[in-house]
Amino acid sequence: QVQLVESGGGLVQAGGSLRLACAASGRTFYAMGWFRQAPGKEREFVAAISWSGGTIYSADSVKGRFTISRDNTKSTVYLYMNSLKPEDTAVYYCAGSFSSTRVPLTYNEYDYWGQGTQVTVSS
Numbered sequence: 001q002v003q004l005v006e007s008g009g010g011l012v013q014a015g016g017s018l019r020l021a022c023a024a025s026g027r028t029f030y031a032m033g034w035f036r037q038a039p040g041k042e043r044e045f046v047a048a049i050s051w052s053g054g055t056i057y058s059a060d061s062v063k064g065r066f067t068i069s070r071d072n073t074k075s076t077v078y079l080y081m082n083s084l085k086p087e088d089t090a091v092y093y094c095a096g097s098f099s100s101t102r103v104p105l106t107y108n109e110y111d112y113w114g115q116g117t118q119v120t121v122s123s
Contacts, residue, residue, distance in 0.1 A: 019080050034077075089120050
């Protein structure tokens with residue numbers, strides 16, 4: 001059974017930091033990504049990483065603040081979030097892609113999704 005399980009969300013004050021983790025099981029994903037969805041808004045791309053970690057993409061809104069990384073020995077991808085802002089408040093979803101040719105940047109290109117973890121940033 002293929003599963004993606006996120007952890008690490010919570011409530012933090014503006015300017016604070018959080019680390020999200022997503023543990024994969026059942027299959028090996030070439031690319032892994034993080035998306036987020038705030039109430040009343042569409043799901044948006046946050047960051048994505050290739051198997052080797054050599055290809056990384058980040059949304060402009062999080063560049064310089066969020067860092068994506070992965071540990072293939074643990075089948076886990078991380079999202080380090082620093083200098084958090086209230087507008088970062090959302091449910092954060094982990095996604096996995098089997099494609100070996102590219103790192104997807106849109107949600108409909110991913111094959112599996114986690115259940116999501118809430119991140120709330122207070123002002």
